[in-house]
């Protein structure tokens with residue numbers, strides 16, 4: 030599929046910018062929804078940009094008008110502000126979901142995290158981030174929208190040899206360790222967008238060079254056969 034307009038929030042981030050790059054490479058038009066202070070990588074200089082606050086419903090509604098889907102790649106940046114995860118990963122996701130409902134954007138992909146919903150986890154030292162991420166996920170799951178949650182493992186910046194690296198897709202709460210390059214997470218988001226069978230699913234993703242490369246459709250069959 031191509032020639033769609035896909036909004037991406039968190040498009041100035043390391044994963045969101047790669048989602049936008051992958052969309053451009055596949056013939057879609059990314060619309061970057063970023064803050065007034067966000068720095069966009071030069072690779073996306075020619076992409077459409079909308080500067081806004083996610084807390085401004087009117088601006089968000091107007092930025093989402095006419096898009097075919099939304100990819101949410103926002104995430105609280107590590108800082109001493111321990112309320113960031115609540116504001117960005119829960120309330121920020123909820124406000125984006127509410128805007129999609131108002132504007133009529135039905136397809137939404139959310140980049141969340143392995144272990145979302147866990148209370149006892151070292152990552153929660155940063156403002157209970159995994160708890161707030163799960164609340165953000167639930168806002169999307171309960172919305173009635175056509176949603177897919179992608180929960181990646183530890184993210185890396187590695188760009189080498191990714192074309193021969195297989196993704197391990199699983200259902201929710203199956204994985205807790207391992208990692209995945211952000212570029213592959215971006216490709217997973219695109220594959221989910223292009224795979225209607227991924228609607229209504231939480232999908233955990235990690236990757237390893239020793240894993241075979243399989244499509245998301247094949248992975249879903251395998252997940253369903255082991256349920």
Ligand SMILES: NC(=O)c1ccc[n+]([C@@H]2O[C@H](COP(=O)([O-])OP(=O)(O)OC[C@H]3O[C@@H](n4cnc5c(N)ncnc54)[C@H](OP(=O)(O)O)[C@@H]3O)[C@@H](O)[C@H]2O)c1
Nearest residue numbers: 039040041042043044064067103104141142181182183184
């Ligand atoms: N790091 C990991 O190992 C890991 C593992 C699993 C899942 N995750 C999750 O995966 C996602 C992507 O991670 P990443 O490391 O690629 O992200 P990142 O580079 O930290 O980018 C975060 C994005 O969110 C935006 N953002 C932050 N606070 C915002 C706010 N209040 N309003 C609007 N936008 C805001 C940032 O905008 P600015 O550029 O303006 O700051 C940026 O575009 C995040 O949800 C993260 O929690 C991370």
